[in-house]
Amino acid sequence: MTSRKRFLTLLAGFCLAIVPAAQVQQASSKPELRIGAIPDQNPEKLNRLYSLVANELSQQLGVKVTYVPVTDYTAAVSAFRTGSLDLVWFGGLTGVQASLQKPGAQMLAQRDVDAQFYSVFIANTRSGLKPIQNQKGLVALKNKRFTFGSESSTSGRLMPQYFLRQAGVNLDDFAGGAPGFSGSHDATIALVQSGAYDAGAVNEQVWKNSLHSGKANRAKVVQIWRTPSFPDYVWLGQPNLNQRFGKGFSTKLQQAILSWRPSDPEQKQILKLFGAQQFTTVNPAGYKKIEQVGRQIGKIR
Numbered sequence: 241m242t243s244r245k246r247f248l249t250l251l252a253g254f255c256l257a258i259v260p261a262a263q264v265q266q267a268s269s270k271p272e273l274r275i276g277a278i279p280d281q282n283p284e285k286l287n288r289l290y291s292l293v294a295n296e297l298s299q300q301l302g303v304k305v306t307y308v309p310v311t312d313y314t315a316a317v318s319a320f321r322t323g324s325l326d327l328v329w330f331g332g333l334t335g336v337q338a339s340l341q342k343p344g345a346q347m348l349a350q351r352d353v354d355a356q357f358y359s360v361f362i363a364n365t366r367s368g369l370k371p372i373q374n375q376k377g378l379v380a381l382k383n384k385r386f387t388f389g390s391e392s393s394t395s396g397r398l399m400p401q402y403f404l405r406q407a408g409v410n411l412d413d414f415a416g417g418a419p420g421f422s423g424s425h426d427a428t429i430a431l432v433q434s435g436a437y438d439a440g441a442v443n444e445q446v447w448k449n450s451l452h453s454g455k456a457n458r459a460k461v462v463q464i465w466r467t468p469s470f471p472d473y474v475w476l477g478q479p480n481l482n483q484r485f486g487k488g489f490s491t492k493l494q495q496a497i498l499s500w501r502p503s504d505p506e507q508k509q510i511l512k513l514f515g516a517q518q519f520t521t522v523n524p525a526g527y528k529k530i531e532q533v534g535r536q537i538g539k540i541r
Contacts, residue, residue, distance in 0.1 A: 271484045273297065273305045273493075277329035278316045280393065281446060282426050283309065289513040290329075296506055300496040303485060312423070313392035317341065326478050327493070332357075332394035332530040335474040337540060340531075344479030347524050348494040350471075351516035355526060357472035358444040359395045361465040362429065367438035372465040378407035384438040387420035389428045392539065393443075394530060396425055399470050400441035402533045426450070433461040445515045471526040475519075494521075 275297070277290055290307040298305040308325060310316045313334050319325040320338045327348075330338055339345045361378070363369035369380060381404070389396025401411070411419055420437060422428040425446035432440045433456060447463065450456035475497060481490040497519050500507040511517060534540035 271303065273301070273303050273327060273485070274308050274325050275305060275327045275329075276308050276310055276316055276319060276325040278313045278331055278334055278390075278392075279310060280313075280331065280390070280396070280424055280443070282424070285513065289510065292506065292510050292513070296500070296510060297493070297496060300499075301489075301492060313390045317392075320345070320476065320478070323478065323480075326481065326484075328476050330474055330476050331392070332470070332472045332474065332527055333398045333534050333539060334392055334394075335476050336527050336531045336534060337392070338476055339527075340540065342479065346477040346479065346481070346490055346494075347522040347527075348475045348477050348490070349497045349519040350474045350522050351514055352518055352520055353445070353516055354472045354474065355520075355523070356469035357395060358469055359400050359441050359467045360444045360447050360463045361400065361439060361441050361467075362432050362447065362461055363439040363464045364432050364435050364437070365460055365462055366435060369439055369464055371463075375403060375407050375465075378404055378409050378465065381409055381439055382413045383415050385416065385420070385436075386414045387422050387428055387431055387437040387440040389422050389425050389440075389442060391421050393425075394470070394472050395443040396428060396441055397421070398530070398533055398537065398539065399467060401537055403467050426455075429456050429461065433457060435460075439464070449515065471530065474522055474527070 275290060275294060277286060279286060286309065294305040294307045310319055316328055316330065317334050317338045320328050321341045328338065335347070367384065369384065372378060372380065388400065391397055422431055422440070425442045428440040428442045429447065429450050431437050444466065447456065451458070477490055477493060481493065482488065498521070500511055500519060502508040502511055502517065531540060
């Protein structure tokens with residue numbers, strides 16, 4: 241083989257080698273939609289739910305969508321602030337915190353149940369606590385072992401604490417001079433059921449699901465009071481979605497979530513795990529109450 245032929249052969253081989261690499265580089269340059277959620281329930285359920293959400297959104301939007309788990313509520317807010325997550329399922333409090341830390345953040349959708357959401361107070365059946373007829377009856381929780389969920393949970397801490405304070409019950413009124421913080425609604429139910437705590441406050445949906453699944457045993461743990469309603473969970477999107485994914489992308493994303501219906505098999509699974517019939521648009525003004533209470537108890541400064 242002449243030197244010229246050898247050179248052309250090597251050149252052809254080099255071109256074949258770099259074409260796939262160039263294609264990979266081009267593919268990797270396409271933006272990826274990173275979604276997350278506050279870890280308000282057990283990781284197994286969260287991984288199942290948000291993997292389904294990622295697959296559905298990827299099919300509807302034609303972009304790669306990846307679910308990125310976070311360790312706690314604070315980590316979800318931090319990841320949104322730094323831009324590590326593009327779309328996050330927040331509770332009311334964390335959604336407000338993230339919005340305030342990221343001007344221009346978009347409240348894209350909430351479930352049909354979120355405009356009027358509820359917490360319930362539950363008690364161990366051996367605690368001596370009886371059903372409470374009105375909010376003033378919360379004084380019965382004084383000197384009891386009491387636990388909230390996450391410190392940043394709207395339905396597991398923020399609003400229950402607000403209603404307790406309205407009834408004249410302060411945090412140092414509980415046994416031991418302070419409440420517990422279980423970290424999640426599932427954990428609160430388990431701790432109260434076991435007797436580790438006399439009572440606790442949880443998301444009503446998680447409570448009902450636990451009763452339905454048998455995880456909550458009515459012989460050991462019961463509901464004693466349901467709060468007045470308040471707004472809660474929300475899908476929050478980054479301000480720069482249109483810049484990263486193209487003009488009108490945030491609207492397409494919103495419309496995709498709003499389009500989910502039980503008539504579609506995959507979407508039915510998602511909605512069932514969310515405990516909703518559909519998603520609706522958000523009235524941001526409704527979350528002003530959450531912000532006010534958050535500032536009162538020092539969770540928003």
